[in-house]
Amino acid sequence: MTPAAPANLEALVAAELATPAEPGAAILAARQLAEDILARHRVGVEAVLFYGACRLDDDPAGLLDLYVLTSGHRAFHRRWLPALFNALLPPTVLHWRSDGLAGPIRAKVAVLTLRQFERRLRPASLDTTIWARFCQPSTLVHARDTTARHRVEQAVAQALTTAVLWAVRLGPPAATPMEYWRGLLAHTYSAELRVERGSRSERLLAASPSWYAPALILALARLGLATAADAEGRLRPGSPQNFTLSWATRRVCGKTLNVMRLVKAAFTFDGGPDYLTSKIARHSGVAIELTAWQRRHPVLAAPILLWRLRRDGAVR
Template identity: 65%
Template structure:
């Protein structure tokens, strides 16, 4: 992997010297996670809409990379679910000096994370998230830091490989990334407005402009062939994986139905009113809710 790409990734992952409210909130949440699970935690990553906006309010997105499924989750059902269909998703709360802090915490092993950054992964969700700007809030040691940097750099390469396989223009960079994110959102059940790819690229143009040539220099000798048939399989698998993870979140995410309803409303503009029965039985209610949301255009 090119030194230029690794250098860009390392600089972006580094915790800033003058952190904004979102970074400080993410750091406090990470410290609380470490206080409870320190020996099991390899790294903590901060990504997503709050990372982009700098706003510490609302629900932050953290990824916790662990030494093993059992080390973090214990020997029971949660460890089994995390190994079978990573990541587990938890609702983390902490009282901060400025008020309560909350995060959606995704948990998986560092080894599983590394595998899902590769172009051959059937699951597009992970590399599509982590080719975007991310902050490494915590790394156990220097060796772990290097592994995370290499995995994120691989996510960038994988994203560009798939963008080119799907016929994206190589220039200008923004056009390639918009094409790529439109494709990856299409491979998931997403409650997003149509301009989401544009807004992601617009929030970090310098990042997307810089990593493209750095990755292309590495890929010059092995430019990918057309991949539309392989992508169609990933579209089918991606939606199935999203449904399975939503079902699993009913067991792991406290207040999961209300969180999902709020997410749909924020990202699609479609309000979802849940009945008491739907809150008590989210798995049974999920099929009809998904059908209604697709009819209203809230989920694609």
């Protein structure tokens, strides 16, 4: 029997965030990492979200992407200086390792408060990074209680709403749902120092058609915009009311924030410089060999490395 279509955006999000009855190997690995994080920081953790390429490919051996949403910086970090850095420039990114039954499990763990997470998903936010991540499918591998779960579900629904607002604002008057998503992803990638090849957005959309098309329709309904499609499947949602925000401002802010976060990650991420160069090589095909001096002084080396990467087309 075909499952009933979700009644609204919140129902779609809740179903996607829920752990499947028979979770794959990657979700099981993410749950184990979440348990390890809770063992060390239980008091400070509200929720743990799993998203990204390893979730998409069900790959537990890769570097998993987790977002840890906390009740407060001091509650999680315990020391005032890391707490201050995360308050000023969230999220803090950590490298996390755990021993699994099939071998070591590794993750890139982004840490910020649940309140910071909620605020950065709103349309007025200058930071596009987080809502651009969480308009994509994800799994809630831990929630402290039903209140925390509900807040995360509402936050992800807001991420989708913000994404669709921008998709309509930046897109043509008429387009199919996938055309709107394709255009939006191109804009969000341009607002970051992206290293992925151009086919990345196509792979995301092709992997989850049952997510993107319904999510756009339900988000349009939530916004009070038209959702009827013509014979060719094209929508004419109309223009959002009182929506005069500037994408150019967000593009400049996004790239600036990306640079600042990369510098910060050089100190908080174990093996940060090597991780960044390996990611660049994996996604762009451009190999960068770091010298011993560059590993010891990542901040001083950053301007020259960034210039080389832009010259070679590894980042945009």
